[in-house]
Amino acid sequence: MFGYVTPCKMELKIKDFEKFKAYYCGLCQNIKSNYGNFPRLLLNYDMTFLGILLSTLDEDVKYKKVYCLRHPSRKTVVAYGSSALNYASKANYELALYKMKDDIEDDGGFIKKLLYLFYTKIKRNDSIIPFPESELNIYLQELDSLEQGSSYDSLDEISEPFAKFTGVILSHYKNYNEPKEILYNLGYNLGKWIYIIDAFDDCYKDFKSGSKNPLIKLYGSDFLKNKELYDNIKIEIDFNLTLCANACLDAFKKLQIKGDKGLIENILQMGLLEKMDLVYTRSEKRYE
Amino acid sequence: MSNPYEILGVKENASEEEIKRAYRELAKKYHPDQYGDNPLKDLAEERMRDINEAYDYLTKNRANSGSSYQSSSQNNNNGNNYSSSQNPQYQSIRMDIQRGNFNAAEEKLKRTNVRDAEWNFLMGIVSLRKGWYSQGFNYLSTATRLDPANPEYRQAFNEVNSSYNSYRQPYNNRGASDNDLCSICATLWCLDSICECFGGNIIPCC
Secondary structure, eight states: OOSOOOOOGGGSOHHHHHHHHHHHHHHHHHHHHHHOSGGGGGOOHHHHHHHHHHHHHHOOOEEEEEEOSSOTTSEEEEEESOHHHHHHHHHHHHHHHHHHHHHHHHHOOHHHHHHHHHHHTSOOOOTTSOOOHHHHHHHHHHHHHHHHHTOOOSHHHHHHHHHHHHHHHHHTOTTOOSOHHHHHHHHHHHHHHHHHHHHHHHHHHHHHHTOOOHHHHHHOSGGGTOHHHHHHHHHHHHHHHHHHHHHHHHHHHHSOOOSOOHHHHHIIIIIHHHHHHHHHHHHHGGGO | OOOHHHHHTOOTTOOHHHHHHHHHHHHHHHOGGGGTTOTTHHHHHHHHHHHHHHHHHHHHHHHOSSOOOOOOOSSOOTTOOOOOOSSHHHHHHHHHHHHTOHHHHHHHHHHOOOOOHHHHHHHHHHHHHTTOHHHHHHHHHHHHHHOTTOHHHHHHHHHHHHHHHHHTHHHHTTTOOOOHHHHHHHHHHHHHHHHHHTTOOSSTTO
């Protein structure tokens, strides 16, 4: 579920690449100050994207150099002081917990349960960060019951709860004054994109482990062995992913950005497509 | 929605002032807030909705002689006017869409029994707006199949396809060879040739 929203590195300007790294590291530092050291392992690129996106709306971020555990030889530039980073670190933590819980339900494991328990018991310093937990829980439960009950019959239907979930996460960023609708649309389409690409990427793995997968439920499992069937499904998936990504980019263009747009535009225009092509290539290798 | 002039109780050639006055009188009479616990409150709400719709429609049609689709929709739709329809039921649905009230439009569409081309078209538009692209595409494609001559349906269908195709362009063109040097040389050569035709010479050596 995580790590799909990344920049197209080869098309990035160096300043944007450095900015991305600074935010990634900045988010890591932020998680440390709010949740302690262990949750830093839960850091992912998608939440970095969230931090950057929300930060370009306010542009209150600062940069400093600190020593980093993973690269002890030299100081690293990190972003700090932005309320967007606080918000992104809370979102990161909550989502990582959700993913852990989801993984445990899919395929148990004592270690996973232990880890999950450990992370939920961590001392948190994030009470001042406003986060729409109750609304988000509703969507997570909706998603859960749809997935478990298998009572859906379209890709649109099953991807809806997660799409609304991310829509709410983006639009609830308190500091921002723009019409919430644009942010919600961005979040909605991005969430839908993430859900579909994740389902597509995982379908073979889920089939082998017997886990539930929306594509297998909707289209049967024959496409995993038959290239022709796969091609048809890929057309449908690509159509949805492309239109979602397009809608994200359109929504972003409507926002009043104070900061530099380059990095986010790269992610939404190129990064998403690059990831899509990577996932397709990965899936198609199975048929060779 | 039936005839908006009838709802407001004005003549078809009524002036803007007359329409405004009629609206204010009716609003005073039917505004649901003054009904409190009265069981007629629901009826008043419904009536008020019709009155508002009629007023919006009449004032918009005066202000906008052209076609402008104002809505903070997800997909960029340039200059489409959704407010013209023969069928009064579809008329009110189109107005909902125009106002960005997609949930209401969808509700009304679901309650309609007839599933003709226009119904499919409107369902397609509403689905696309709420982010259900597969569903929207299917409805639009059915609409164009049922009524191939209709330009409105075809345009909407083509727009979806062109969004799909054009989004990939910048990504597909990345790392493409830079033609700037070629175009500079070609421009200079043309300039020099034309100048020579008129007796001058920009680049003496050729």
